[in-house]
Amino acid sequence: MTDQLQRFIFDDYQIRGEIVQAHNSFHEIIKNHDYTTEVNNVMGELLIATSLLTATLKFEGKIAVQLQGDGPLNLAVINANQDLQLRGTARVEGETAGLTFKQLVGKGHLMITITPDNGERYQGVIAIEKDSLSECLEDYFEQSEQLATRIILHAGSRDKTLAAGLLLQTLPAADENHEEDFHHVCALASTIKEDELYSLERDELLYRLYHQEKVRLFEAQQISFKCSCSKERCLTSLASITQQEILGLLQERGAIDMHCEYCASDYHFEIDDLKILLDDQHHTQH
Ligand SMILES: [Zn+2]
Structure with a gap:
């Protein structure tokens, strides 16, 4: 089982697709958190959904x-960059056991934020009206980009740390004949069993679904977990508060402890660790 995403395209239809399977990255995202099965599975689906969306980024960014x-x-969020390095976190208050996707999130929104390294930030928001994350994402593409999209997401049902998904989408320039083709391709995709999506090799999976079609596969892309937190980043964020405030915190607690909500790393700073920062601030203030 590998953590990989593979894009494909139909030679005879104006339709593209992606298959993604995740195991280690999913495990890394949930391992330091005490999520219930229900929250765990939403995180897995969100991880797959984010990978599917990230694979189409045409620029460097997040x-x-x-x-x-x-x-x-x-709150449940997965962050990724163009290299399919992902991290995620969830905020839970109250009982989640036995709840459906809609009951877990309640009245709320699905938000997609794209931040290019160079360029304008883009945010798309859609109200959660459907019973599953995949249907919400299909709504999103329909409304924001007018692209017929079929998304299948599975997570956690076979093994706590297995997640997989499939995306089919008409190309932006598709002519009016595409609807029938899209329906045909989606009907075949709906025959895939959850277990097959987790465990079959991707080319085997595509052959099983589309052996009568001409399908071209692109090179597989690796998915991995990566948290961007570090001691240096903590110091940078501490540099945004004043010297007096830092000294106040040190006096009150003896040390400053910071916790990463994503990977659960703890960072501990005592006065000696902060000397440089305090001196720097001292110099910049005068
Ligand atoms: Zn971290």
């Missing part, structure tokens, strides 16, 4: 796919 609502799963 993407965040976020669920926000008034349900016990207040």
Whole structure:
């Protein structure tokens, strides 16, 4: 089982596709958190969804796919960059056992934020009205880009750390004949069993679904977990508060402890660790 995403295209239809399978990256995202099965599975689906969206980025940058609502799963977010390095976190308040996707998130929104390294930030928001994340994403593409999209997402049902998904989408320039083709390709995709999506090799999976079609596969892309937190980044964020405030915190608690919500790393700073920062501030202030 590898953590990979593969794009493909039909030679005879104006339709593109992606298959993604994740295991290690999913495990890394959930391992330091005490999520219930229900929250765990949403994180897995969100990880797959974010990978599917990231694979189409045509520039260097970041993407965040976020669920926000008034349900016990207040917030769930996966961040990724163009190299398919991902991290994620969830904020849970209250009981989540036995709840459906919609009950978990409650009344809320799906938010997709794309931040190019060079260029304007783009944010798309859609109300969560459907019963599953995949249907919400299909709505998103329909509304924001007028692209017929079929998304299949699975996570956690076979093994706690297995997640997989499939995306089919008409190309932006598709002519009016594409609807029938799209329907045909989606009907075949719906025959795939959850277990097959987790475990079959991607070319085998595509052959099983589309052996009567001409399908071209692009080179597979690796998916991995990566958290961008570091001691240096903590110091940078501490540099944004005043010297007096830092000294105040040190006096109050004896040390400053910072915690990464994504990977659960802890960073501990005592006065000696902050000397440079305090001196720097001292110099810049005078
Ligand atoms: Zn971290």
